[in-house]
Amino acid sequence: MAAALAVAQVRHDRTTNRRTELSNTARIKIQETLKITVTQTVKWRRDRPERILLKVPPAAMVGEAAQLAISQAVSRAWDDHFTVTAARITSGRIVLHRSEPETEKKPTDLDRIKDRSRTVAEQVLGRDARVDQYHTGDDGQTLDSFTIHHGHGAKLASKSVQLKATRIISSMLPGAWRTAFDLEHDTITVSRRPPLPTMVPRPVAMPAPGTPEWDLIPQAVDEDGIVCSWDISGVMAHQLKAGRTRTGKTVSLLGDAVEGARRGYRIFVLDPKRTEFLGLRTWPNVQLVATKVPDQVALVHYLWSLMEERYRRIEEEGASEADFERIMVLVDEYRQFYGNAKSWWTSVKASGMPAQCPVFDWIGSLLRMAGACRIHVILGTQRPDADVVGGEIRDNFSSRAALGPLSPEGARMMFDSEQIGTNIPLGRRGRGTWVGLDGAPKEVQYYYTPDPRKALSPEDRALLDQLRPDTITWPRQTITWPGDDQLDTIADDFPKRPSDDWLRIIGSDLTDSTTQDRNTDEDLHAELSNQDPEATLAEDLDQAYTPPEWIDPTALEPGMILLLDQTWVTITEAATDPIDADQTLIDYTSPDGQDATISIGAAETITIRRLT
Numbered sequence: 001m002a003a004a005l006a007v008a009q010v011r012h013d014r015t016t017n018r019r020t021e022l023s024n025t026a027r028i029k030i031q032e033t034l035k036i037t038v039t040q041t042v043k044w045r046r047d048r049p050e051r052i053l054l055k056v057p058p059a060a061m062v063g064e065a066a067q068l069a070i071s072q073a074v075s076r077a078w079d080d081h082f083t084v085t086a087a088r089i090t091s092g093r094i095v096l097h098r099s100e101p102e103t104e105k106k107p108t109d110l111d112r113i114k115d116r117s118r119t120v121a122e123q124v125l126g127r128d129a130r131v132d133q134y135h136t137g138d139d140g141q142t143l144d145s146f147t148i149h150h151g152h153g154a155k156l157a158s159k160s161v162q163l164k165a166t167r168i169i170s171s172m173l174p175g176a177w178r179t180a181f182d183l184e185h186d187t188i189t190v191s192r193r194p195p196l197p198t199m200v201p202r203p204v205a206m207p208a209p210g211t212p213e214w215d216l217i218p219q220a221v222d223e224d225g226i227v228c229s230w231d232i233s234g235v236m237a238h239q240l241k242a243g244r245t246r247t248g249k250t251v252s253l254l255g256d257a258v259e260g261a262r263r264g265y266r267i268f269v270l271d272p273k274r275t276e277f278l279g280l281r282t283w284p285n286v287q288l289v290a291t292k293v294p295d296q297v298a299l300v301h302y303l304w305s306l307m308e309e310r311y312r313r314i315e316e317e318g319a320s321e322a323d324f325e326r327i328m329v330l331v332d333e334y335r336q337f338y339g340n341a342k343s344w345w346t347s348v349k350a351s352g353m354p355a356q357c358p359v360f361d362w363i364g365s366l367l368r369m370a371g372a373c374r375i376h377v378i379l380g381t382q383r384p385d386a387d388v389v390g391g392e393i394r395d396n397f398s399s400r401a402a403l404g405p406l407s408p409e410g411a412r413m414m415f416d417s418e419q420i421g422t423n424i425p426l427g428r429r430g431r432g433t434w435v436g437l438d439g440a441p442k443e444v445q446y447y448y449t450p451d452p453r454k455a456l457s458p459e460d461r462a463l464l465d466q467l468r469p470d471t472i473t474w475p476r477q478t479i480t481w482p483g484d485d486q487l488d489t490i491a492d493d494f495p496k497r498p499s500d501d502w503l504r505i506i507g508s509d510l511t512d513s514t515t516q517d518r519n520t521d522e523d524l525h526a527e528l529s530n531q532d533p534e535a536t537l538a539e540d541l542d543q544a545y546t547p548p549e550w551i552d553p554t555a556l557e558p559g560m561i562l563l564l565d566q567t568w569v570t571i572t573e574a575a576t577d578p579i580d581a582d583q584t585l586i587d588y589t590s591p592d593g594q595d596a597t598i599s600i601g602a603a604e605t606i607t608i609r610r611l612t
Contacts (some may be wrong), residue, residue, distance in 0.1 A: 003185060011541065016190050019044060022078075022244040029077035034070065036060045049078055051097050058092040094502040110136065113143045113174065115471075117190070120172045124165060125150040125188075133189075145191035153186045159439075163419045167572055171587045171597040178223075194223045199430065202447040203227075204257050204466040206262060215326075217259045219252070219401060220434055220444035228434045228444055230256075230399045232326070236437065237371025239378045240397035242414055244611075247404030248430035248446055250276050253330055255449035260328035261285035264473045267328045268303065270296045272336040279453030284469040287477045293344040294501070296337065297359045298479050303375060304362040324374045329366075332380040334389065350383060352496040367396035383410045391477040403432035403446060405570055407559040407611040415441060422559045423572040425590040426541070475512045482507035541568065545609035552583035553600045556608065562588060564598070576602075 019042070027040045036057055041432035043051035052074060060066060067084045074082045074096055086095040107115075114134060121129040125148060133147040156162055162181050169190060170177040176193040200221055207213035215233035222228060230239055239256075243249030257267050257280055267286040271277045274291040274563075281289045306327075311320040331337060338360075345357035366377055384394055400414055401487045405426065408418035414433075415421060420441045421433035430446040449467070450460035481504050482490060490507040491497045545561060556562070556574035569588040572595070583599045590596065600606065 022049075023369060026074075026077040029181070030054075030073050033073040033076065044462065048080065049098060051095065052078075052082065054094045054096070055177050056092045056094065058089055061087060061092060061094065061235055066545055067094070071093060108141065110141050110143055114146075114174060117143070117148075120169055121148045121150075123172070125152055140362075143192070145189060145362055148188040150188065153183045156181060156188075157183060160417055160419065163417065164573070167419070167423075167587055167595065168193045170595040171572075174477050176595055183481045193579040194225075196223050196443065196445045197221070198428065198445070199448050200445050201463055202258070202449045202467060209263075211344060214263065217256060218447060219256075220430075220446040221434070222434070222444045228436060228442065230401075231437070232328075232376050234437075236399035237376055238367055238397050239376075239396065239399035239401060240414070241378060241380045241401045241403070242382065242384055242406070242410065243380070243432065244382050245286040247427070247432070248380075249380055249403045250332065251400070251430065251449055251451070252403060252446045253277075253378060254280070254451060254569065256378055257286060257328065257330055258283070258467050260326070261584050262467065262469050263326070264469070265328045266474045268299060268327065270299065270329070270331045270337060272296070272333045272340055276332055277330075279451045281456075281476075281486060283452060284472045285474045287474050288479070290479075293340050294505065295479055297341060297344075297357070298299045298505050299510075300359050300362050300366075301505060301508065302365060302510055303327070303370070307366060307370045307373055307375055310375075311369070314373070321373055327375045328379045329375065330380070331363075331377065334379050334381040335383075335385070348499050350497075350499040350502075353498050353502065363392055367393055383407070384413045389413075392409030398437075400435050401432065401446075403430065404428075405559065405611070406433070408557065410611070411559075417441075418558065419572070423570055423595070425589055426561065426568055426570060426593045427591055478513045480509050480511045541609065546612055548607050548609055550605050550607055551601065553586065553606055554602050556584070556586060556606075559611055560608045562586070564588070567591065568609070569606075 017426070023040060023042050027038055027338075030040070031038050034056070039055040041053040042049045043053075054070065054074070061070075062121040067087060071082055071084050081099055081101040082096040083099050085097045087093070096210070096601060114131075117134075118131045119130050129148055129150045131146050131148055134143060135145045136142055137144050140394075156165065161591055165176075165188075166179045169188075170181060170193075173190075176195075177190055178193045180189040180191070184190070203218060203388050207216070215231065216229035217232055218227055218229050220228045226481065230236055241249060241252060243252075254277070257269065257277075261284055264285065267283075269277050269280055269286065269289040271289055271291050277289050280286045288299060290299045293521075310319075310324055314321070321489070341357050341359055349355075349357075354553075370377065379389070379397070381389060394413065402414055402421045402424075405424040406414060406421040408422060411421050412418045415435055419433075422432050424433065424443065430448060432444060432446055433441055434444045435441050450464055452464055455461050476609075484500075486507060487500055487503045490503045493506075497503075541561075548563070553574065554576070556571055558571055558573055560571045561568045562571055567590065569590050571586060572590050575585055577585045577599060580599075582602050584602050585597060585599055587595065587597050
């Protein structure tokens with residue numbers, strides 16, 4: 001027993017000596033750090049100090065940072081973590097307890113994007129802007145939307161200003177974003193844009209005849225999966241569809257013809273390139289695909305005459321518009337048709353005939369008047385240049401659609417804005433812009449309709465089988481020309497006899513075809529059928545853009561494409577950095593549809609291409 005007590009005493013003495021030594025060492029370190037005299041009383045728990053009572057000069061405890069400095073000095077001296085739990089300044093007494101150090105909370109991706117949203121709001125709308133109403137996805141970690149409160153409703157009333165603000169906000173945040181402006185309450189709801197599909201087959205389901213949906217021609221789907229339709233029976237009687245080569249414009253036009261044919265419309269096509277719509281020549285209810293200039297001019301004359309006859313019946317016979325069958329007229333590559341017709345007219349025109357081919361007056365008349373008597377025109381063009389598609393003609397197209405990226409000038413002519421449609425990603429067939437009756441532009445994916453002539457895959461053939469009309473309402477037709485013995489009679493209607501070629505146009509008519517149409521000669525048909533339907537991105541670039549050139553960043557314009565890290569991106573805006581005048585801020589859209597911003601030194605040289 002005595003031996004055990006002796007051993008315990010030895011252990012106690014050792015512990016006491018060690019604690020005293022540690023305490024003295026720590027006290028000296030505290031004094032050296034704080035440069036004051038310190039007395040220290042330590043309460044231990046096993047081998048670690050649990051509570052420390054310090055007595056310091058009262059003056060050393062004055063000031064907001066004094067206690068923090070003392071706790072830091074004690075923590076370093078003891079190589080542990082201590083916090084102040086009690087202090088009496090007048091007596092210079094301070095109590096510290098050992099505590100577990102607080103682990104610094106690392107910000108999550110959600111925290112970072114929330115912080116970024118507040119920064120963006122302040123930079124775009126001023127320091128008084130505030131952000132709230134954060135909503136996350138099902139995982140609780142992905143920010144889906146937030147609301148910005150501001151006081152700049154008057155400045156944001158302009159649609160162009162809203163578009164610019166939206167682009168800046170989207171480019172400054174990771175991912176793709178859209179906005180909803182509430183000018184009444186001075187708020188902007190910013191929400192993440194759902195990704196658009198890269199290809200959407202044309203839907204096969206049909207509305208019931210006689211319903212309001214019957215005359216809605218499906219065009220595309222937006223990022224919310226909502227179908228964008230052309231209301232052919234309302235004020236959107238005609239459609240202007242723009243798109244450069246290999247953007248999907250012709251595919252969309254094919255789809256319009258197929259939709260009209262399913263509904264029992266009479267379908268007529270003007271194909272200036274002669275090979276784009278060969279697959280429709282044998283499609284049910286497509287009555288004529290005109291590929292040669294005389295045929296095309298004669299077809300337009302027939303349609304104009306039919307419109308005049310319908311108006312006569314309404315005026316003189318009391319007919320109703322509902323008495324007439326709907327007619328859909330597709331005019332593709334209007335610039336090509338315009339040039340072909342002008343050239344042809346020089347070889348046809350005789351003395352005393354108009355300087356300009358009357359076919360353009362007929363087309364203008366159709367656009368102004370034909371919609372009211374159920375004749376509807378879809379005019380396709382690579383770009384609606386003013387010298388070809390004048391302002392008066394453009395104003396008759398209430399429905400406007402664009403495929404692929406537009407140049408700022410093309411965007412202005414299509415949508416009265418130099419920004420709408422300029423940031424469509426390169427190489428995305430069928431991706432484009434749609435503006436409905438509400439006037440709000442949308443980035444959409446246009447429906448894919450296989451070309452009946454080129455459909456090779458089982459999926460394409462199956463889709464065409466489902467889209468094919470069950471019954472043929474309208475037979476194929478051909479143009480019949482008057483004989484030479486009839487020309488004199490036709491010429492009696494003119495004060496001065498025109499050329500015989502023009503008399504044949506005026507005297508032509510459409511009659512039901514009794515022979516099987518041939519798409520084209522066998523060699524050309526085989527050659528076209530063997531072409532690869534998918535063109536490479538390089539071919540698309542060469543078709544739509546000028547060769548690469550090198551410029552200063554300050555010369556960048558929206559609609560150009562910029563070579564960035566071996567990838568061509570579409571420029572949406574470029575401006576001098578307001579913070580650093582030697583830098584150019586460049587907003588761009590990548591091929592996968594992501595918006596971003598980079599800063600490039602104004603003295604650098606960059607590689608760009610321009611829309612042709």
